[in-house]
Amino acid sequence: MSRIEYKNYDRFLLAVDCIIFGFDGNSLKALLIKRGFEPEKGKWSLMGGFAAQDESIDQAAGRILLNLTGLDQIYMEQLHCFGEVDRDPGGRVISLAYFALIKIDDSDGEKLEQHNAKWVDLRKLPALIFDHRQMIRLAKERLQQKVSNHPIGFELLPHKFTLQQLQALYEAVYETNFDKRNFTRKILSLGVLQRLDEKEKASSKKGAFYYVFDKKKYKRLESEGIKFI
Amino acid sequence: MSRIEYKNYDRFLLAVDCIIFGFDGNSLKALLIKRGFEPEKGKWSLMGGFAAQDESIDQAAGRILLNLTGLDQIYMEQLHCFGEVDRDPGGRVISLAYFALIKIDDSDGEKLEQHNAKWVDLRKLPALIFDHRQMIRLAKERLQQKVSNHPIGFELLPHKFTLQQLQALYEAVYETNFDKRNFTRKILSLGVLQRLDEKEKASSKKGAFYYVFDKKKYKRLESEGIKFI
DNA sequence: GCAAAAGTGTTGAGTTTACACCCATGT
DNA sequence: ACATGGGTGTAAACTCAACACTTTTGC
Numbered sequence: 066m067s068r069i070e071y072k073n074y075d076r077f078l079l080a081v082d083c084i085i086f087g088f089d090g091n092s093l094k095a096l097l098i099k100r101g102f103e104p105e106k107g108k109w110s111l112m113g114g115f116a117a118q119d120e121s122i123d124q125a126a127g128r129i130l131l132n133l134t135g136l137d138q139i140y141m142e143q144l145h146c147f148g149e150v151d152r153d154p155g156g157r158v159i160s161l162a163y164f165a166l167i168k169i170d171d172s173d174g175e176k177l178e179q180h181n182a183k184w185v186d187l188r189k190l191p192a193l194i195f196d197h198r199q200m201i202r203l204a205k206e207r208l209q210q211k212v213s214n215h216p217i218g219f220e221l222l223p224h225k226f227t228l229q230q231l232q233a234l235y236e237a238v239y240e241t242n243f244d245k246r247n248f249t250r251k252i253l254s255l256g257v258l259q260r261l262d263e264k265e266k267a268s269s270k271k272g273a274f275y276y277v278f279d280k281k282k283y284k285r286l287e288s289e290g291i292k293f294i
Numbered sequence: 295m296s297r298i299e300y301k302n303y304d305r306f307l308l309a310v311d312c313i314i315f316g317f318d319g320n321s322l323k324a325l326l327i328k329r330g331f332e333p334e335k336g337k338w339s340l341m342g343g344f345a346a347q348d349e350s351i352d353q354a355a356g357r358i359l360l361n362l363t364g365l366d367q368i369y370m371e372q373l374h375c376f377g378e379v380d381r382d383p384g385g386r387v388i389s390l391a392y393f394a395l396i397k398i399d400d401s402d403g404e405k406l407e408q409h410n411a412k413w414v415d416l417r418k419l420p421a422l423i424f425d426h427r428q429m430i431r432l433a434k435e436r437l438q439q440k441v442s443n444h445p446i447g448f449e450l451l452p453h454k455f456t457l458q459q460l461q462a463l464y465e466a467v468y469e470t471n472f473d474k475r476n477f478t479r480k481i482l483s484l485g486v487l488q489r490l491d492e493k494e495k496a497s498s499k500k501g502a503f504y505y506v507f508d509k510k511k512y513k514r515l516e517s518e519g520i521k522f523i
Numbered sequence: 524g525c526a527a528a529a530g531t532g533t534t535g536a537g538t539t540t541a542c543a544c545c546c547a548t549g550t
Numbered sequence: 551a552c553a554t555g556g557g558t559g560t561a562a563a564c565t566c567a568a569c570a571c572t573t574t575t576g577c
Contacts, residue, residue: 071385074344076305079388115303118386122377146375146390148351156300157347159308161375229529246531247567269528271574458556475558476540498555499548530573538565546557 099181135173328410364402
């Protein structure tokens, strides 16, 4: 049981890169940074960092996300491990990609500025270093899958939201349009939304009801992975 | 662009563990080995090995699978990276789990014996080292997902097979039973099966037609991830 | 009073499920 | 001739997609 059993094998640098999604009411965005060190300093990149011996990889991912956004305990999921030999010109680095869903308004603006971070429309990505574009593409596919049978879309919306905002989110994720009546009926039939008495009046004269999200019913559905859309 | 940029970060041993699924006509099986080295020597384990600097992680996974089964170019997919600090008492080892689907009869019996490998019914798993049981559970969930919208179930069957064998496979994967008529109709309606003139006569007097698998149509469906079951 | 977004039902098409009997053949 | 697994059709329930008008209210 000693720690010398495996001494003759190669060791690797282990990076964690975070695909951080947000939704601004219109389009789906990813949080990108201007890379602050070589190689590829100054280029657009995902937020990342290296894992350390004394933390689990999930902890490393959480640390890196906290570092950039100031946010803790947010939805985060391992996406894929990227391990091509030459993926990083700076060395043999294995990258673990994680994707996270955050509410744009919750993030810490100062921290974002410190890292030169910017929310970028997923349909208008700039050139990115290494295989980061591929990571984002894969994350987006995973998000689509996930959203279709888990209620994680709610992670991207403010606490209270209108049906129109929710629909806009789903439309952004799938890059398509839904029929308002069908969408409303389907979502409400799941019974995970709770209507408030309050209305959002900014975007219409009549005003649209706010909804929140019934955590108990949500949890029940989440386990069996109900079909959402 | 030099290779010294990252020198101050921790380095990790990177294991690759393979969840190898097979189907014997009745039940879904995983290929396990009796571990040949410390720690936990002699215990049941997944087949694994360490990644090397000069290979990609996918290559490492392929190498390890080839090593055990003698098989090349088989269906294999990265599952998840396991990175808890204390997952391996022999050291800080990050494990990349891959899952593979093979036809049991294709594998090299001698090689399997050399590794003390055994096909084990998924419903009757022995105690396994480390987090390997969790890996298998996750792989099984992924297999269910995958099989539902990709025609990968065929990877587990012999080249030609009867509808009954195919149904038995799906039933094993989902641990449920399907109605024969509904199953047949649905599968045939996809148009990826081609009926041969030949019949399998071993298990019935009338004989059941063999089918093979139309690769062209399969490829077309695979891309969009058609709904199978 | 009118512009602008909110809210709300129905119908037809297609899909899914449940269900049972005859067929071909080796013995 | 009979036992065994192979092969096939139909009807009811349900789900999904398409479609348009009335309501509210700030200006």
